[in-house]
Amino acid sequence: MTREFLKMHGLGNDFVVIDARSESYRPSGAEVRAIADRRMGVGCDQFIVLEKTDAPGADAFMRIRNADGSEAAACGNASRCVGWLLMEESGRDRASFQTAAGLLHASRADNGRITVDMGAPRLDWAAIPLAAPSDTLRVETVEHGGFAAPVAVNMGNPHAVFFVDDAEAVPLDEVGPVFENHPAFPERANIEFAQVLSPTAIRMRVWERGAGITQACGSGSCATLVAAVRRGLTDRKADIILDGGTLTIEWTEDDRVLMTGPVALAFSGRLSAELVSGGQVDA
Numbered sequence: 001m002t003r004e005f006l007k008m009h010g011l012g013n014d015f016v017v018i019d020a021r022s023e024s025y026r027p028s029g030a031e032v033r034a035i036a037d038r039r040m041g042v043g044c045d046q047f048i049v050l051e052k053t054d055a056p057g058a059d060a061f062m063r064i065r066n067a068d069g070s071e072a073a074a075c076g077n078a079s080r081c082v083g084w085l086l087m088e089e090s091g092r093d094r095a096s097f098q099t100a101a102g103l104l105h106a107s108r109a110d111n112g113r114i115t116v117d118m119g120a121p122r123l124d125w126a127a128i129p130l131a132a133p134s135d136t137l138r139v140e141t142v143e144h145g146g147f148a149a150p151v152a153v154n155m156g157n158p159h160a161v162f163f164v165d166d167a168e169a170v171p172l173d174e175v176g177p178v179f180e181n182h183p184a185f186p187e188r189a190n191i192e193f194a195q196v197l198s199p200t201a202i203r204m205r206v207w208e209r210g211a212g213i214t215q216a217c218g219s220g221s222c223a224t225l226v227a228a229v230r231r232g233l234t235d236r237k238a239d240i241i242l243d244g245g246t247l248t249i250e251w252t253e254d255d256r257v258l259m260t261g262p263v264a265l266a267f268s269g270r271l272s273a274e275l276v277s278g279g280q281v282d283a
């Protein structure tokens, strides 16, 4: 059996999206890794499956898998893509969908951009989660290679945000995996390095849990803005300037984090039976 897919991205953070609302599809880790492989498969940072849901007010359940096969409860850039798909399908200017982290609400913004309300940040050490009680404004137990004491934020998924003088100078390939897998993060973590440019602009580069360096990270941009506000470094609304482009993030006074940015549909295709079987080509 082959499956139709859409190839989408948000600022170059790219996704294979499968609509499985009409029949169940729970790919194994091996299948996800094979599909996400940029040589043997389609290639993507995250693999997104739309599932049927009976959650009130939700048009679908968005299942998020990283390129390494692990499951994530939040994916901001993919949430904008899914919100756009659902609005195109319904002809409405709003869409809501369920994720493992809760119900998300998407709406159309200016210039073809999409806004997703990513919900409230979770700031308590146990909600990140961290391995031991800690002040999440400065997690002192986390340091390596001259980087120390990040801000920990959960946006449905765990993030550690380091503030640096020069984001371009960070050896992401080297320090990213060390922090992703640091023992302070029992569920691993997404790692952001943020350089504050002004009260309304931050340059940020990211090493994602289960995916490595990506062109952009929506939930990571939300975490970065929340961290900057908590440290008194920016206004509650700022542009996050990523490798792939810019997202606008606002942490409202009523504790919602709104993320606004573009969506792109690159192409559609069909996964071969071999890929769907997890990459084992039948002998």
Ligand SMILES: N[C@H](CCC[C@H](N)C(=O)O)C(=O)O
Pocket (backbone or CB within 6 Å): 013, 045, 046, 066, 071, 072, 073, 074, 075, 076, 077, 078, 157, 158, 190, 208, 209, 210, 211, 214, 216, 217, 218, 219, 220
């Ligand atoms: N690219 C995604 C983040 C995926 C998060 C995933 N790497 C994890 O939490 O394991 C975003 O735009 O928010």
